[in-house]
Amino acid sequence: MCCVGDEDQSIYGWRGAQLKNILNFENDFNGAKIIRLEQNYRSSGNILNAASSLISENKERIGKKLWTSDPSGETVDVVNLENDEMEAVFVADQIKKLVEKGINLSKVAILTRASFQFKDIEDRFIRENLKYKVVGGLRFYERSEIKDALAFFRLLINSQDNLAFERIINIPKRGIGAVFIKNLYKFSTEKKMSLYESLKLFVNSGKIQKSVEKNINNFLVIFKRHKEMLGSENHSDVAGSLLDDIGYTEMLQNEKTIESEGRLENLKKLVVDIKNRRSLDEFLEEVSLLTENVNQKDIQDKTSLMTLHSAKGLEFDYVFLPGWEEGIFPNQRNIDEYGNKGLEEERRLAYVGITRARKKLFISFVNFRKQYNYNLYRSIPSRFVSELPKKSCNLIFEKNTLKSDRKAFKILSNNHFSIGDFVLHSEFGKGKVLGINGKKLQIKFESNSGIVNIFSDFVTKSNVS
Numbered sequence: 001m002c003c004v005g006d007e008d009q010s011i012y013g014w015r016g017a018q019l020k021n022i023l024n025f026e027n028d029f030n031g032a033k034i035i036r037l038e039q040n041y042r043s044s045g046n047i048l049n050a051a052s053s054l055i056s057e058n059k060e061r062i063g064k065k066l067w068t069s070d071p072s073g074e075t076v077d078v079v080n081l082e083n084d085e086m087e088a089v090f091v092a093d094q095i096k097k098l099v100e101k102g103i104n105l106s107k108v109a110i111l112t113r114a115s116f117q118f119k120d121i122e123d124r125f126i127r128e129n130l131k132y133k134v135v136g137g138l139r140f141y142e143r144s145e146i147k148d149a150l151a152f153f154r155l156l157i158n159s160q161d162n163l164a165f166e167r168i169i170n171i172p173k174r175g176i177g178a179v180f181i182k183n184l185y186k187f188s189t190e191k192k193m194s195l196y197e198s199l200k201l202f203v204n205s206g207k208i209q210k211s212v213e214k215n216i217n218n219f220l221v222i223f224k225r226h227k228e229m230l231g232s233e234n235h236s237d238v239a240g241s242l243l244d245d246i247g248y249t250e251m252l253q254n255e256k257t258i259e260s261e262g263r264l265e266n267l268k269k270l271v272v273d274i275k276n277r278r279s280l281d282e283f284l285e286e287v288s289l290l291t292e293n294v295n296q297k298d299i300q301d302k303t304s305l306m307t308l309h310s311a312k313g314l315e316f317d318y319v320f321l322p323g324w325e326e327g328i329f330p331n332q333r334n335i336d337e338y339g340n341k342g343l344e345e346e347r348r349l350a351y352v353g354i355t356r357a358r359k360k361l362f363i364s365f366v367n368f369r370k371q372y373n374y375n376l377y378r379s380i381p382s383r384f385v386s387e388l389p390k391k392s393c394n395l396i397f398e399k400n401t402l403k404s405d406r407k408a409f410k411i412l413s414n415n416h417f418s419i420g421d422f423v424l425h426s427e428f429g430k431g432k433v434l435g436i437n438g439k440k441l442q443i444k445f446e447s448n449s450g451i452v453n454i455f456s457d458f459v460t461k462s463n464v465s
Contacts, residue, residue, distance in 0.1 A: 001029075007062055008055050011309060011349045013341070019060060036064045040355075042315055044073025047361050049392040051354040057387050058344045075394040076354075078385060079364040082398065084323075087366050088120040090398065091320050092128050094362060095303060098318060105131055109304040109316040111353050113329040115140075116265035117322065118305060119273065125303070126290050132303040136310035141291050145252070145263040149270055150287065152242055156226055157281050159196040166195070172251040174215035180208065196223075222246055235283075236275035243267060261333075272370040308353045319357035321350075324365040324382040350384050363388075383455055417441060423459040428452065430462060 010019045026032050040048055048066045081087045095108055110121060119140045125132050140146060148171055154164040170176040188198035203216050226242045243249050252260045277283040323329055330346035365381045421433045428445040435442035443452050
């Protein structure tokens with residue numbers, strides 16, 4: 001019997017994959033011989049060094065050291081940018097430079113931890129007329145939850161929009177069927193009114209069930225309230241509130257699946273971006289302009305945009321890995337639910353991403369990222385960035401990033417800390433180390449009354465006590 005596998009690429013624990021099956025193989029089958037296939041024929045030396053350095057932090061592995069007879073190649077670019085929009089601009093600009101060099105877009109891929117990260121990149125690509133395809137999924141604006149949300153918003157600002165009304169009148173379920181819609185259409189035609197405007201009169205006609213009547217009246221009350229709110233409250237808050245009050249958010253939450261979690265993240269991203277427009281009307285007009293002329297079905301030369309899970313088994317000459325920040329990658333939910341096992345699977349996912357690249361790899365993280373119901377939140381570089389080897393990486397700070405972040409960030413920092421040490425942080429200032437758990441420090445900062453847990457890579461020792 002011969003079994004082939006790579007424990008460092010086991011990334012489907014959430015689907016029931018058991019890493020222990022390969023780790024325990026020698027114990028389960030006495031006399032089994034392990035043959036390590038360590039020569040890599042895909043990636044350059046620097047890319048392999050980055051992958052090996054990162055995955056060596058995992059404890060649950062058989063272990064191997066990849067090598068190649070090819071040259072070291074270009075260094076891995078690790079790029080710090082100010083925010084998520086600037087990250088999308090950076091990726092697009094780099095790809096345009098590749099195109100100018102005659103590189104075919106089919107040799108380029110952008111791999112993200114989650115699909116909600118697609119939106120900024122897709123918007124930028126559409127504006128720059130860069131051709132792309134979403135692998136293993138739909139484009140952002142083609143996703144059902146996005147189409148539903150946009151229909152809710154269109155109806156909110158335009159009660160004459162019958163197409164929007166038809167899409168969402170029975171989402172979530174209100175007991176409305178095809179016969180109801182047919183009769184409502186007939187009624188609205190007779191009254192020379194839109195479907196939305198005629199709905200209240202139709203409900204009061206006494207021709208429908210009491211349970212359906214109650215659901216529709218609730219629908220009308222919610223829409224009326226939010227139409228009034230548009231005149232006095234922030235349009236992004238109104239949009240988010242509408243999805244909550246109408247029951248759409250709860251509907252997805254109740255599904256409790258991996259897919260529904262992704263759909264909720266997509267909705268959050270949509271609502272956040274509304275805040276950057278002057279009005280909901282302006283946002284919907286911009287979305288319409290972005291999507292109306294997007295038809296790339298017959299074009300073969302496209303950049304591939306996909307999640308890291310979809311990328312397994314694929315390879316590209318040029319790979320971009322955006323969003324390397326704590327909470328996003330590694331995914332915080334995975335760590336919260338599965339602890340160190342979850343963290344190690346996240347690291348294996350990063351390893352898979354790195355080893356998709358043949359010639360050039362770009363990794364990026366930002367200082368500020370938009371979050372649901374907030375303008376921006378300050379992000380912390382992923383711990384995975386600090387696990388990359390300095391000799392194989394080129395750390396780049398774009399001109400618009402904060403100087404303080406340059407001082408606070410070091411790849412593979414050599415600082416060693418002890419309890420009682422005084423440290424400095426770019427944002428929190430001076431503090432004292434109270435506890436140490438691996439690379440995580442418990443610090444009492446002078447500017448903060450509580451104890452903060454923070455990774456050692458993001459503080460430096462202070463010579464002043």
